[in-house]
Amino acid sequence: MPANKPKFYLTTPIYYTNGLPHIGHTYSTIVCDTIRRYKRMRGYDVVMTTGTDEHGVNVERSAKKAGVAESEFVAKMAAEWRALWDELGVQGDEFIRTTDLKHAHTVQWLFKQCRDNGYVYPGHYTGQYCIYDNAYVDVKPGENCPDCGRPTETVTEANFYFKLSAFQKPLLDWYAKHPDFIQPEARRNEVLSFVEGGLRDLSITRTSVRWGIPVPGEEPHVFYVWFDALTAYLSAVGGPQYEKTGFWPADVHLVGKEIIRFHAVYWPAFLMAAGLPLPKQVWAHGWLLMDSAKMSKSLGNVVRPRPIVHVLGMDALRYYLLRETVFGQDGNFSYDALVQRYNSDLANGLGNLASRTAAMIEKNCGGKIPKPAALQRQDTTLATKAQEAIGEVLVQYDKLGFSLALEEIWSLIAATDKYLTTEHPWSLGESEVDQQRRATILWTTAEVLRIATALTHPVLPESTTKVWSLLGQPDQPGSFSLDGLRWGQLAPGKPLGKSQALFPRIEKAEAIERMEAMEKEEQKQPSPVTAHAASPVSAPAAGGAAAAAAPAATEKIGIEDFAKVEMRVGQIKTAERIVGADKLLKLTVDIGTEIRQICAGIAQYYEPEKLIGRKVAVVVNLAPRKLRGVESNGMIVAATVGPEGRPVLAGFPDEDVEIGARLK
Numbered sequence: 191m192p193a194n195k196p197k198f199y200l201t202t203p204i205y206y207t208n209g210l211p212h213i214g215h216t217y218s219t220i221v222c223d224t225i226r227r228y229k230r231m232r233g234y235d236v237v238m239t240t241g242t243d244e245h246g247v248n249v250e251r252s253a254k255k256a257g258v259a260e261s262e263f264v265a266k267m268a269a270e271w272r273a274l275w276d277e278l279g280v281q282g283d284e285f286i287r288t289t290d291l292k293h294a295h296t297v298q299w300l301f302k303q304c305r306d307n308g309y310v311y312p313g314h315y316t317g318q319y320c321i322y323d324n325a326y327v328d329v330k331p332g333e334n335c336p337d338c339g340r341p342t343e344t345v346t347e348a349n350f351y352f353k354l355s356a357f358q359k360p361l362l363d364w365y366a367k368h369p370d371f372i373q374p375e376a377r378r379n380e381v382l383s384f385v386e387g388g389l390r391d392l393s394i395t396r397t398s399v400r401w402g403i404p405v406p407g408e409e410p411h412v413f414y415v416w417f418d419a420l421t422a423y424l425s426a427v428g429g430p431q432y433e434k435t436g437f438w439p440a441d442v443h444l445v446g447k448e449i450i451r452f453h454a455v456y457w458p459a460f461l462m463a464a465g466l467p468l469p470k471q472v473w474a475h476g477w478l479l480m481d482s483a484k485m486s487k488s489l490g491n492v493v494r495p496r497p498i499v500h501v502l503g504m505d506a507l508r509y510y511l512l513r514e515t516v517f518g519q520d521g522n523f524s525y526d527a528l529v530q531r532y533n534s535d536l537a538n539g540l541g542n543l544a545s546r547t548a549a550m551i552e553k554n555c556g557g558k559i560p561k562p563a564a565l566q567r568q569d570t571t572l573a574t575k576a577q578e579a580i581g582e583v584l585v586q587y588d589k590l591g592f593s594l595a596l597e598e599i600w601s602l603i604a605a606t607d608k609y610l611t612t613e614h615p616w617s618l619g620e621s622e623v624d625q626q627r628r629a630t631i632l633w634t635t636a637e638v639l640r641i642a643t644a645l646t647h648p649v650l651p652e653s654t655t656k657v658w659s660l661l662g663q664p665d666q667p668g669s670f671s672l673d674g675l676r677w678g679q680l681a682p683g684k685p686l687g688k689s690q691a692l693f694p695r696i697e698k699a700e701a702i703e704r705m706e707a708m709e710k711e712e713q714k715q716p717s718p719v720t721a722h723a724a725s726p727v728s729a730p731a732a733g734g735a736a737a738a739a740a741p742a743a744t745e746k747i748g749i750e751d752f753a754k755v756e757m758r759v760g761q762i763k764t765a766e767r768i769v770g771a772d773k774l775l776k777l778t779v780d781i782g783t784e785i786r787q788i789c790a791g792i793a794q795y796y797e798p799e800k801l802i803g804r805k806v807a808v809v810v811n812l813a814p815r816k817l818r819g820v821e822s823n824g825m826i827v828a829a830t831v832g833p834e835g836r837p838v839l840a841g842f843p844d845e846d847v848e849i850g851a852r853l854k
């Protein structure tokens with residue numbers, strides 16, 4: 191790869207792990223994958239990032255429901271997402287998980303930059319809280335929880351605010367200076383009027399959520415949703431060392447329209463606050479609708495990609511999604527239209543043109559690309575159309591106008607079909623003149639096919655690779671430079687490659703029946719986590735927030751890893767409540783070599799005075815940290831029991847163990 195290739199960085203949204211991908215998510219990823227392939231063919235050094243958004247209350251809840259630790263839950267779900275993208279050939283170059291350690295470091299670093307620059311301040315967040323679900327809910331005071339229907343309470347918690355209000359003018363100036371920053375136009379207008387209406391500061395940490403990246407030195411604060419999630423784009427390409435990779439700022443963040451505001455307002459404001467370069471563009475696509483409603487798990491109207499790919503192939507799904515919907519607008523999904531497109535455009539269009547061209551060359555030209563004689567007017571008309579199509583298609587791809595690009599290519603395919611019908615090479619005889627004419631027609635047709643194949647490759651990677659080798663072309667179409675694509679480059683004399691099945695015609699009713707039956711089966715499958723879960727909920731320590739950036743729990747660790755955790759028998763010497771922290775007790779614990787101060791989140795379940803003299807298991811080699819402003823130097827081990835997560839201290843009731851003895 192030449193060192194001087196321009197770099198191009200694009201991203202899909204990072205997907206929530208509390209569900210599995212449907213074709214709405216697949217749409218975002220397919221579009222990015224298409225851009226990635228296209229840009230490579232235009233000579234760019236491309237990186238595409240996708241990944242999973244794994245923190246927050248919803249994951250806490252789903253993991254609890256599945257009876258597994260959060261880390262185990264997200265590891266399994268992320269593996270499912272990754273496996274599906276691999277299966278569909280759209281895996282991207284970077285897969286970032288928000289539980290990756292490098293991501294936690296980037297988020298903490300970004301926060302520090304924003305704070306050092308004066309854009310972060312401590313405050314309080316007040317909202318309606320459901321104590322049963324342990325989560326804030328978006329209802330008015332006095333209203334019940336929309337999830338469980340139980341009463342909510344007005345709760346105020348300490349958190350950190352980001353001074354979003356300071357960025358109204360800088361953002362408006364940025365939009366004015368970079369008119370293409372937000373695409374399409376309708377979304378740009380929407381964002382502009384939102385920002386013009388004034389910006390309120392944003393709460394970016396929580397103390398009520400446990401499953402998140404800790405705010406260093408401010409535990410139990412963890413980063414809240416968007417400050418965490420958006421930063422993944424930067425973590426994937428070097429984080430604090432982004433200059434070394436050279437892939438920041440991003441060229442395009444591709445997102446669904448419902449999350450444009452986070453990407454076009456919050457994200458640039460965070461970056462401005464930290465003094466970092468802003469992405470060049472945020473492109474919001476529309477929704478895939480099913481029966482006029484957004485396809486979503488909560489509405490129960492989702493369609494999964496696997497059945498479609500199984501019956502019609504991946505390229506069919508890609509073609510349908512990119513051709514049928516004008517990029518940026520909503521599009522309706524229907525099995526009927528999908529199979530219709532498959533049969534008319536792929537089987538009867540590209541597939542048929544490729545197989546009959548190859549068959550005629552095989553039969554009449556000894557299986558080698560024929561040498562054209564002098565071109566006639568009909569040939570040059572088609573040549574001109576093909577040459578114009580090259581220019582037009584590239585312009586459309588550059589604007590992400592996929593449906594227009596494909597329309598242009600398919601109009602060229604239709605013109606070639608018509609050309610074959612009017613020139614009917616099959617009815618020419620064996621005279622020298624007829625043979626030359628037939629060779630010219632077949633070369634012209636094969637040349638159109640080569641051009642159409644190269645242009646379609648970003649959308650139909652699998653099938654165009656087959657046509658490319660059928661035409662005897664070297665390498666893969668993906669490594670062909672679209673900048674060098676011209677009419678007339680098809681070299682005569684090259685033998686055709688092996689003919690491979692492209693798009694076999696399919697009976698519509700039967701195809702739909704098969705896809706719907708498979709879809710029903712998919713929906714019946716248990717969640718991958720409940721399906722395989724074997725281990726019980728891991729016991730979180732009673733010391734407060736769990737370390738959010740822990741390695742995936744599915745990975746087994748060696749004894750040498752376990753040996754890194756130093757646990758000893760300790761004896762509680764004093765215990766007292768902490769003013770303003772109703773869950774925490776401040777303990778002093780004798781661990782044999784010294785007396786330590788440790789905070790433990792057990793105040794709601796243990797009376798301080800009853801703990802004096804009790805022997806407990808203590809993790810003694812944890813880095814000290816502050817919980818609610820109180821230094822905690824170590825962690826008391828406890829099991830978590832019952833739906834409300836009651837801590838039960840691990841201890842040694844029946845044996846006389848020495849204080850300071852090591853647990854192994």
Ligand code: MSP
Nearest residue numbers: 203204205206214218243419420445446477478485
């Ligand atoms: N995790 C956040 C994004 C954080 S990005 C820093 C999120 N995740 S999501 O899984 O709910 O959705 C991700 C994306 O999936 C949406 O932005 C959208 O691109 C896509 N889609 C989900 N349902 C969709 C449709 N029905 N139609 C088209 N795309 C939709 O939001």
